[in-house]
Amino acid sequence: GQNIDQPTEMTATEGAIVQINCTYQTSGFNGLFWYQQHAGEAPTFLSYNVLDGLEEKGRFSSFLSRSKGYSYLLLKELQMKDSASYLCAVIRNAGNMLTFGGGTRLMVKP
Amino acid sequence: EAGVTQFPSHSVIEKGQTVTLRCDPISGHDNLYWYRRVMGKEIKFLLHFVKESKQDESGMPNNRFLAERTGGTYSTLKVQPAELEDSGVYFCASSQEGTGSEAFFGQGTRLTVV
Numbered sequence: 001g002q003n004i005d006q007p008t009e010m011t012a013t014e015g016a017i018v019q020i021n022c023t024y025q026t027s028g029f030n031g032l033f034w035y036q037q038h039a040g041e042a043p044t045f046l047s048y049n050v051l052d053g054l055e056e057k058g059r060f061s062s063f064l065s066r067s068k069g070y071s072y073l074l075l076k077e078l079q080m081k082d083s084a085s086y087l088c089a090v091i092r093n094a095g096n097m098l099t100f101g102g103g104t105r106l107m108v109k110p
Numbered sequence: 111e112a113g114v115t116q117f118p119s120h121s122v123i124e125k126g127q128t129v130t131l132r133c134d135p136i137s138g139h140d141n142l143y144w145y146r147r148v149m150g151k152e153i154k155f156l157l158h159f160v161k162e163s164k165q166d167e168s169g170m171p172n173n174r175f176l177a178e179r180t181g182g183t184y185s186t187l188k189v190q191p192a193e194l195e196d197s198g199v200y201f202c203a204s205s206q207e208g209t210g211s212e213a214f215f216g217q218g219t220r221l222t223v224v
Contacts, residue, residue: 004152030210031210033212033213035215040217041217042113042114042201042214042215042216042217042218043153043201043215044215045212045213045214048210048212050210087153089153091210096141096143096158096205096210096211096213097143097155097158097166097169098143098145098153098155098203098213099155100145100152100153100154101152102151102152103152103153
């Protein structure tokens with residue numbers, strides 16, 4: 001089976017840095033996605049990691065360790081608009097089907 | 111460029127009725143996926159089309175659900191007859207070919223069965 005775990009909720013302050021962790025157990029791992037979803041809207045792509053290491057894209061960075069089954073999403077210089085759910089999702093084998101974690105609801109406070 | 115569009119955005123039906131959800135993927139995307147999120151749970155995969163062919167339908171909950179993608183363009187997901195546990199948000203996503211291609215999601219159809 002597969003297991004993807006991430007914290008249910010996190011709170012952080014505007015301007016600060018927050019790290020959202022995701023651990024997974026799956027066979028045939030072939031990449032990990034992070035998506036952002038505001039309430040009532042479509043999930044939107046943030047990052048894709050398939051090799052170990054850090055991928056940086058503006059204020060957002062994503063890290064992957066395949067040996068540890070671990071990823072994190074790092075958000076810097078938090079803004080109020082970053083309040084949203086952050087979804088960790090894994091691809092297995094050669095398919096493109098995503099297996100999602102439950103999502104982390106991030107609340108950014110002034 | 112238009113994104114993935116889904117219709118309707120909301121649907122409220124009675125138990126035992128039929129509902130058909132529609133998804134229009136991004137033009138040129140061969141891969142089309144249906145996902146579902148029921149209350150309090152994670153988003154779960156239902157099925158995957160490559161063009162008009164069903165590549166993987168392992169996530170379909172039972173035979174009350176029927177998905178089609180005639181002509182390899184838009185897709186429909188029919189629930190017949192609907193049950194209370196079918197309530198949730200149904201997402202459609204599309205992507206270009208190739209493993210790891212970014213999947214673009216629609217805003218979802220919120221289905222409520224009463």
